[in-house]
Amino acid sequence: MTTPEATAEHYDVAVIGAGVVGCAIARRFTLDGARVVVLEKAAEVLDGASKANSAILHTGFDAPVGTLEADCIRAGHAEYREIRDRLGLPLIECGALVVAWTAQEAARLPALIETAHANGVTDVAPLSAAQARALEPALGPGVAAAFRVPGESLIDPWSAPHGYLAQALLNGATLRCEAEVHGGVRNGESWRLETAAGPVSARLVVNAAGLFGDMVETRLLGAATFRIRPRKGQFVVFDKTAAALAGHILLPVPTATTKGIVVCRTAWGNLLVGPTAEEQEDRTTATLDGPTLARLRARAEEILPALAGHEITAVYAGLRPATEEKGFRVRAEPAAGYIAVGGIRSTGLSAALGLAAHVRALWDAPLRPIADPVWPAMPNLAETAERDWQRPGNGGIVCHCERVTRREVEAALTGPLAARTFAGLKRRTRVTMGRCQGFGCGAEIAGITAGRLAVPMLPRDGDE
Numbered sequence: 282m283t284t285p286e287a288t289a290e291h292y293d294v295a296v297i298g299a300g301v302v303g304c305a306i307a308r309r310f311t312l313d314g315a316r317v318v319v320l321e322k323a324a325e326v327l328d329g330a331s332k333a334n335s336a337i338l339h340t341g342f343d344a345p346v347g348t349l350e351a352d353c354i355r356a357g358h359a360e361y362r363e364i365r366d367r368l369g370l371p372l373i374e375c376g377a378l379v380v381a382w383t384a385q386e387a388a389r390l391p392a393l394i395e396t397a398h399a400n401g402v403t404d405v406a407p408l409s410a411a412q413a414r415a416l417e418p419a420l421g422p423g424v425a426a427a428f429r430v431p432g433e434s435l436i437d438p439w440s441a442p443h444g445y446l447a448q449a450l451l452n453g454a455t456l457r458c459e460a461e462v463h464g465g466v467r468n469g470e471s472w473r474l475e476t477a478a479g480p481v482s483a484r485l486v487v488n489a490a491g492l493f494g495d496m497v498e499t500r501l502l503g504a505a506t507f508r509i510r511p512r513k514g515q516f517v518v519f520d521k522t523a524a525a526l527a528g529h530i531l532l533p534v535p536t537a538t539t540k541g542i543v544v545c546r547t548a549w550g551n552l553l554v555g556p557t558a559e560e561q562e563d564r565t566t567a568t569l570d571g572p573t574l575a576r577l578r579a580r581a582e583e584i585l586p587a588l589a590g591h592e593i594t595a596v597y598a599g600l601r602p603a604t605e606e607k608g609f610r611v612r613a614e615p616a617a618g619y620i621a622v623g624g625i626r627s628t629g630l631s632a633a634l635g636l637a638a639h640v641r642a643l644w645d646a647p648l649r650p651i652a653d654p655v656w657p658a659m660p661n662l663a664e665t666a667e668r669d670w671q672r673p674g675n676g677g678i679v680c681h682c683e684r685v686t687r688r689e690v691e692a693a694l695t696g697p698l699a700a701r702t703f704a705g706l707k708r709r710t711r712v713t714m715g716r717c718q719g720f721g722c723g724a725e726i727a728g729i730t731a732g733r734l735a736v737p738m739l740p741r742d743g744d745e
């Protein structure tokens with residue numbers, strides 16, 4: 282319990298929410314010289330929309346032209362490529378094929394190529410059905426036409442935001458988990474926020490609360506300018522044996538409401554099919570349902586018939602923080618020390634660094650950038666580079682399906698961004714994400730983590 286008399290810690294910038302957007306914003310302000318605190322209501326970071334996505338680093342080729350979203354994807358994509366070596370982040374430059382399966386879809390491809398050009402993605406190339414099939418021999422019958430987008434890439438959904446936040450923390454930012462923001466008042470030049478972890482004061486508040494962005498805005502300003510309408514996406518993950526069936530990210534022709542069902546590899550070497558786009562009221566629970574998963578599998582087998590012989594490793598679902606409008610909902614009131622970054626529904630992983638630069642530019646307070654910032658090296662989890670199990674002195678393999686070592690688990694439990702929950706450990710190491718889903722290694726991991734997680738590991742923890 283906090284009391285009105287409790288003394289507030291003072292910061293330049295309070296970022297509400299440690300999703301990928303909040304992590305990128307915290308990094309930007311910290312590197313630019315601000316004293317930053319990140320306030321996260323969950324026990325662990327990346328606990329909202331950012332815990333489950335398709336992990337595509339989009340070019341923005343199909344974004345609505347001239348929008349903030351298009352600008353932020355372009356800038357975010359460029360900055361990711363610029364910094365990823367220094368942070369040790371993966372980039373699988375496989376490109377995408379946008380595949381038309383009917384004559385009507387094929388008729389829409391020229392307009393999509395025009396949109397790509399208008400978005401500055403000029404290297405897209407139209408392909409005949411035969412050319413598409415030459416690039417992707419496992420494609421099923423019925424391809425009408427396609428085009429290739431070389432810049433669409435795959436990344437690791439979690440190492441990137443962890444890297445952004447780790448860099449912020451190593452350069453002076455503070456992270457408070459279990460610090461739900463309940464409300465706040467603006468007194469003169471600064472806010473006093475009431476949080477579950479005590480009061481915090483800051484000159485600028487950035488609301489990056491994702492699926493709860495509108496509720497946080499109401500708590501701070503009395504009313505919200507947007508309303509979150511969660512949109513669920515379910516996925517099926519095929520075994521690693523299936524990954525060889527698709528070199529490119531296989532995209533359908535998008536519609537006005539969804540990018541559609543994608544088939545692509547993952548950084549972990551699996552093959553992913555999804556996501557669906559299902560509106561719901563619930564902001565926290567993304568349930569899976571058998572008929573929808575069966576439909577996803579059936580669609581995947583139409584796209585790649587050879588998938589029929591492959592096993593499924595896992596299924597999962599995520600929630601997009603969609604709103605009643607399509608675009609990003611950035612509300613900036615610099616004089617009131619408030620910026621909301623809402624409605625970052627389906628491209629936030631790609632756009633986060635661009636959004637962070639945009640938000641920084643909206644606040645004109647003079648700051649002195651850190652001259653020589655520390656760059657953390659994130660552990661590599663992707664199959665495209667050397668893994669820890671291939672190096673000596675790793676303490677042996679703990680999770681045999683995903684080849685995660687004891688040294689990786691120990692490392693994830695230490696440092697400024699140590700895992701605080703079992704789900705957090707999973708996102709930092711890949712433990713229990715393989716075929717056995719923790720059946721084989723659960724007991725050993727529970728032993729290693731005993732007494733070291735804020736939320737202890739439960740046998741057969743069901744988090745994705």
Ligand SMILES: Cc1cc2nc3c(=O)[nH]c(=O)nc-3n(C[C@H](O)[C@H](O)[C@H](O)COP(=O)(O)OP(=O)(O)OC[C@H]3O[C@@H](n4cnc5c(N)ncnc54)[C@H](O)[C@@H]3O)c2cc1C
Nearest residue numbers: 298300302322329330331335337462491514628629630631
């Ligand atoms: C199915 C699916 C597929 C996707 N595929 C892709 C893709 O391939 N490429 C891509 O670029 N993007 C993709 N996305 C989009 C991307 O995942 C989202 O845009 C992004 O995760 C949104 O992040 P966020 O930080 O805005 O929100 P969140 O991740 O929800 O973060 C908000 C944080 O705020 C915290 N919070 C909430 N209320 C409070 C409070 N009162 N006090 C303190 N903290 C609070 C929450 O706990 C949460 O951690 C996909 C999304 C989904 C769901």
